[in-house]
Amino acid sequence: MPANRYCIKLGGESGQGINTLGILLSKAIKSIGYNIFSYREYPSLIKGGVASYQIDLASKYIASSSKSCHILVILDPEAVHEYLHSLNANGILLYDDKQVVFTQEEQDWIKQNNVHTIYLDSQTIAINAGGSPIMSNIVMTSFLWKLLGFNPEDLTNIVKEIFASKGDDVINKNILCLNAGYNASEFKNEYLQNTLIPEQLKQENSSKILTGNDAIALGAISAGVRAYYGYPMTPATTIFKYLGNTYKETGILIKQAESEITAVQMALGSMAMGTRALTATSGGGFDLMQETISCAGITETPLVIVLAQRIGAGTGVPTWTGSSDIHTAVKSGHGEFPKTVLCVSDVQSGYILIQQAFNIAEIYQIPVIVLTEKQIAESLFTVETLPQPLQIQRGTYDGESRYTITNTGISPRWIPSFDKKPYLNTSDEHNQNSQSTENAEEIKAMSDKRMQKHATLLSNLPEPTLYGDPNVPTVLVGCGSTKNPVIDAINEGMNIAYLHYEYIFPTKTQALMNLVSSGKRIIFVENNQTGELGKILTEASGYQFKEKVLKYDGRPLFLEDILNIQI
Amino acid sequence: MAIDINEYNSKLKPTWCPGCGNFLIHMSLKKALSELNITPSQTYIAFDIGCNGNGADKINTYAFKGLHGRAIPLSAGLHLANRKFTVIADLGDGACFHEGLDHLIHAIRSNYDITIIIHNNQNFALTTGQATLTTDEEKPMYGLPDSKPERTLEPSEIILSANPSLYARGYSGDMQQMTELIKAGIQNKGCSVIEIMQLCPTYNEECTPQWFMQRIHKIEDTNRTLEEARKVGTITDESINTGIIYRNTQLKTFYELLENRKDTQTELVDEVKQYDVQKLFDQFK
Numbered sequence: 001m002p003a004n005r006y007c008i009k010l011g012g013e014s015g016q017g018i019n020t021l022g023i024l025l026s027k028a029i030k031s032i033g034y035n036i037f038s039y040r041e042y043p044s045l046i047k048g049g050v051a052s053y054q055i056d057l058a059s060k061y062i063a064s065s066s067k068s069c070h071i072l073v074i075l076d077p078e079a080v081h082e083y084l085h086s087l088n089a090n091g092i093l094l095y096d097d098k099q100v101v102f103t104q105e106e107q108d109w110i111k112q113n114n115v116h117t118i119y120l121d122s123q124t125i126a127i128n129a130g131g132s133p134i135m136s137n138i139v140m141t142s143f144l145w146k147l148l149g150f151n152p153e154d155l156t157n158i159v160k161e162i163f164a165s166k167g168d169d170v171i172n173k174n175i176l177c178l179n180a181g182y183n184a185s186e187f188k189n190e191y192l193q194n195t196l197i198p199e200q201l202k203q204e205n206s207s208k209i210l211t212g213n214d215a216i217a218l219g220a221i222s223a224g225v226r227a228y229y230g231y232p233m234t235p236a237t238t239i240f241k242y243l244g245n246t247y248k249e250t251g252i253l254i255k256q257a258e259s260e261i262t263a264v265q266m267a268l269g270s271m272a273m274g275t276r277a278l279t280a281t282s283g284g285g286f287d288l289m290q291e292t293i294s295c296a297g298i299t300e301t302p303l304v305i306v307l308a309q310r311i312g313a314g315t316g317v318p319t320w321t322g323s324s325d326i327h328t329a330v331k332s333g334h335g336e337f338p339k340t341v342l343c344v345s346d347v348q349s350g351y352i353l354i355q356q357a358f359n360i361a362e363i364y365q366i367p368v369i370v371l372t373e374k375q376i377a378e379s380l381f382t383v384e385t386l387p388q389p390l391q392i393q394r395g396t397y398d399g400e401s402r403y404t405i406t407n408t409g410i411s412p413r414w415i416p417s418f419d420k421k422p423y424l425n426t427s428d429e430h431n432q433n434s435q436s437t438e439n440a441e442e443i444k445a446m447s448d449k450r451m452q453k454h455a456t457l458l459s460n461l462p463e464p465t466l467y468g469d470p471n472v473p474t475v476l477v478g479c480g481s482t483k484n485p486v487i488d489a490i491n492e493g494m495n496i497a498y499l500h501y502e503y504i505f506p507t508k509t510q511a512l513m514n515l516v517s518s519g520k521r522i523i524f525v526e527n528n529q530t531g532e533l534g535k536i537l538t539e540a541s542g543y544q545f546k547e548k549v550l551k552y553d554g555r556p557l558f559l560e561d562i563l564n565i566q567i
Numbered sequence: 568m569a570i571d572i573n574e575y576n577s578k579l580k581p582t583w584c585p586g587c588g589n590f591l592i593h594m595s596l597k598k599a600l601s602e603l604n605i606t607p608s609q610t611y612i613a614f615d616i617g618c619n620g621n622g623a624d625k626i627n628t629y630a631f632k633g634l635h636g637r638a639i640p641l642s643a644g645l646h647l648a649n650r651k652f653t654v655i656a657d658l659g660d661g662a663c664f665h666e667g668l669d670h671l672i673h674a675i676r677s678n679y680d681i682t683i684i685i686h687n688n689q690n691f692a693l694t695t696g697q698a699t700l701t702t703d704e705e706k707p708m709y710g711l712p713d714s715k716p717e718r719t720l721e722p723s724e725i726i727l728s729a730n731p732s733l734y735a736r737g738y739s740g741d742m743q744q745m746t747e748l749i750k751a752g753i754q755n756k757g758c759s760v761i762e763i764m765q766l767c768p769t770y771n772e773e774c775t776p777q778w779f780m781q782r783i784h785k786i787e788d789t790n791r792t793l794e795e796a797r798k799v800g801t802i803t804d805e806s807i808n809t810g811i812i813y814r815n816t817q818l819k820t821f822y823e824l825l826e827n828r829k830d831t832q833t834e835l836v837d838e839v840k841q842y843d844v845q846k847l848f849d850q851f852k
């Protein structure tokens with residue numbers, strides 16, 4: 001059981017309700033000085049089925065979810081069977097529906113684990129307080145708030161803020177319900193959780209909570225992205241949502257295209273014309289984009305795609321997490337051409353790497369794929385500030401021929417303009433003057449020129465970052481969301497170091513091989529079935545890595561998954 | 568004063584079969600640009616893959632020879648980034664009605680201000696003569712000794728079903744008319760579809776210049792309802808009408824309908840710079 005955090009889980013009927021409540025609670029807990037990390041589990045359907053919203057809180061920065069929670073609030077009778085076993089021993093189960101019927105197994109489990117069950121007739125409390133039946137959720141939340149030992153004014157402030165647009169009547173009724181829940185007679189002092197809850201920070205709290213996709217969208221705006229072309233697919237869609245909802249402030253052109261094929265072709269066209277355009281998708285949509293990645297490769301047109309991963313082949317498990325498209329990204333597109341794959345792990349890296357992606361795409365005139373995962377894309381992170389933005393680098397310069405052969409492999413590329421020489425970008429193999437060619441020497445020369453950019457880029461990319469004490473014998477290796485529970489485990493005192501890859505391809509291997517040759521025990525930790533990052537690193541280094549911890553059940557790597565690794 | 572047509576020529580000579588309609592289509596495109604005084608540096612052509620696309624390196628304008636079936640979305644992306652450019656999508660019937668049919672329909676309904684030139688030679692020519700939806704139903708084709716089992720579809724029906732801003736049909740043997748139609752397409756504000764009935768003596772040998780001459784009727788550029796346009800646009804055994812078949816001057820373009828771009832004078836290409844996101848960040852709580 002991790003010591004420095006406390007975990008709350010809400011379980012209910014799938015739909016907007018539980019999400020809204022989760023965000024409200026996240027904001028309230030954050031507002032009193034905690035760092036939170038919130039994670040959603042929900043099915044791929046609009047109504048019916050159960051969903052959960054889990055909030056981990058700590059006094060220090062955290063970015064991972066616990067496997068089990070201290071308190072489980074059940075808002076729909078079905079949800080109890082799904083989530084009961086995620087409670088800790090001695091935990092509290094709070095529920096508000098008489099229809100909750102525990103199976104014999106559940107009753108035994110509750111007894112064995114010394115779980116306190118509290119039934120609260122929240123609807124009656126809400127109605128008696130002058131509210132409506134749906135305000136029973138607020139009754140439950142404020143009762144929970146009392147169990148946590150928090151001050152009711154802090155919750156009241158957030159409720160006022162969240163319902164501000166709904167008018168005074170709604171706010172007042174909600175506050176009446178809030179007070180009624182807080183003062184409900186079902187409360188007993190022995191339930192108080194404050195001894196389990198980490199101390200809150202005393203200083204003024206100006207931190208914000210935002211998702212990984214919010215960060216990518218903000219980074220894109222900062223980097224001068226002026227067009228977004230999209231097609232809905234979880235977990236990429238919220239980038240579209242954020243850029244769409246802010247389009248009046250930013251002036252960004254938003255287009256919902258007829259398919260991912262179209263979205264990425266439009267992005268390619270807009271980039272060729274000289275603006276910055278973005279598209280984002282998930283696995284299936286990314287497959288459709290691959291012909292265009294190849295086209296960007298040979299035409300040497302900058303292109304940036306966000307690939308937000310979910311688990312599974314085909315349609316897979318649409319609303320669940322994993323990182324099973326690393327290999328697809330690295331190998332994407334037919335033929336041989338240079339590309340770059342970057343891997344986001346949190347808000348900071350999402351904000352910076354999308355900016356980096358545009359700089360690399362433009363300087364090297366290549367496609368760049370920015371990987372993220374559902375666990376990053378849709379989870380709420382606590383952050384104080386955003387990092388300093390990167391300077392925009394476009395790498396454009398005038399020349400005679402569009403595909404001039406140079407030492408770096410980088411040819412002149414100038415933004416189309418009425419007073420400049422016109423040129424042809426062509427996906428036929430071509431010579432320096434964009435003429436289609438079938439000549440053996442020309443084919444080889446142009447292929448070599450293009451691939452030279454891979455070498456140039458590789459020499460300019462950073463090695464992966466080592467976190468933790470470099471003197472410990474065991475080093476975990478990973479990318480993307482793996483970083484978050486591993487760093488949290490290090491902060492819990494686990495005796496490991498962690499080598500984190502943000503730049504996956506082209507692949508730097510020096511830092512890793514130094515660890516290998518110094519005799520460290522290397523363990524790959526990945527949220528997929530076959531160790532996709534490990535395969536890429538083996539291909540680049542020639543070294544076979546022996547130990548892998550792989551998880552591919554749609555769930556993220558929980559903090560306990562790391563703490564349980566035998567070291 | 569028109570621009571010298573040689574300005575639009577690259578150093579390479581075209582490579583099509585003798586008698587191929589593509590020669591005059593490309594010539595008409597260059598003539599249209601020159602007569603409208605649109606310089607090579609003011610033009611951006613998205614070429615598809617096919618015999619028509621083999622003209623890409625024979626024309627000296629900004630151009631992008633991309634992928635089969637994708638010239639239309641590529642040109643939409645080019646256009647939206649800088650609307651000062653004259654953007655043209657140049658593609659075959661295979662590209663337009665097979666690989667990229669969805670793009671055609673959505674480009675028309677989105678009404679981007681681009682001109683789409685379709686080289687309708689009634690077959691996949693570059694892959695040596697497979698059947699398309701415009702190929703004659705009785706005609707044996709590559710790999711289909713007893714002809715295609717699918718029905719023929721009329722491009723005019725497909726195009727008009729989406730209510731285009733402008734739809735015209737030309738014939739690759741009539742350069743003067745083609746030039747006028749392409750000019751009308753470029754000048755029209757909205758998505759203009761110019762279908763050219765293209766001679767392909769190699770894989771559509773039945774449809775000779777004489778065959779076309781017996782059937783072609785030039786029609787007037789008058790106001791027509793969609794219903795009337797459908798009648799005029801239908802190709803029968805006896806007649807193929809050419810000219811401007813349909814115009815809809817009421818349609819707004821995609822860009823004009825963007826609420827957040829209404830008061831913006833600049834183009835997307837002019838706006839790439841660092842933006843301060845602090846205010847947006849502060850909206851998160």
Ligand SMILES: Cc1ncc(C[n+]2csc(CCOP(=O)(O)OP(=O)(O)O)c2C)c(N)n1
Pocket residue numbers: 616617618619620634635658659660661662663686688690691692693694699
């Ligand atoms: C994705 C893809 N599929 C198939 C091809 C092969 N291919 C090249 S040209 C062509 C057909 C071209 O037909 P059309 O568009 O009518 O042009 P035409 O050659 O008749 O001018 C095909 C199928 C390709 N290049 N790309």
Ligand code: SF4
Pocket residue numbers: 582583584586587588589618619688692693766767768769770
């Ligand atoms: S095959 Fe047909 S379309 Fe292709 S070049 Fe020859 S005549 Fe022209």
Ligand SMILES: [Mg+2]
Pocket residue numbers: 617659660661686687688689690691692
């Ligand atoms: Mg054809």
